[in-house]
Amino acid sequence: HFALFPGNPRWPEGTEELTYAFNPGNDLSDTVKGVFAAAFARWAEVTSLTFRETASYFSADIRIGFFSGDHGDGEPFDGSLGTLAHAFSPTNGRFHLDADEDWVVSGDVTQSALSTAVDLESVAVHEIGHLLGLGHSSLEEAVMFPTISSRRKKVVLAHDDIEGIQFLY
Ligand code: TQI
Ligand code: ZN
């Protein structure tokens, strides 16, 4: 079953649109940005929330960046596998990904030659769930379940994920 964070934090009542921006230091391709847009769209489809990219990293509601190792927030990344990404509960908006993962951005992660390949959209859908206020689900099929194998793709919201987000929004 789905879980929320202690105190059930959410984006404020009346929030219609959340803006997101990419760390200007990363200079991401349109393909990578498209993966995040697709991940946001999965949550937009089942709520009344919309998500819009903005160029202004510092004023965006959600700030997305790839970082290596210690990146100044007390939660260092650890190289390949282990921690893949972290995001925080509402209304923090920080969404960091480990730059040292073998991210699969397009193409089929299940066919990757790298045993360490990680599907970017799968992780993005999960982390956006945290950004919106979902904790971890006890149901294996949920996107919000706390483990995923490398070379797995899990991007379709389960009923449990949808129930959780519709409880909040
Ligand atoms: N990162 C953890 C996660 O997102 C960080 C974390 C641990 C966390 N406990 C938390 C974040 C509680 C918010 C609330 O769960 S991770 C997966 C999964 C990770 C794990 O790198 O371990 C995904 C990131 F679920 F698949 F294992 C993305 Cl999809
Ligand atoms: Zn961080």
Ligand code: ZN
């Ligand atoms: Zn998680």
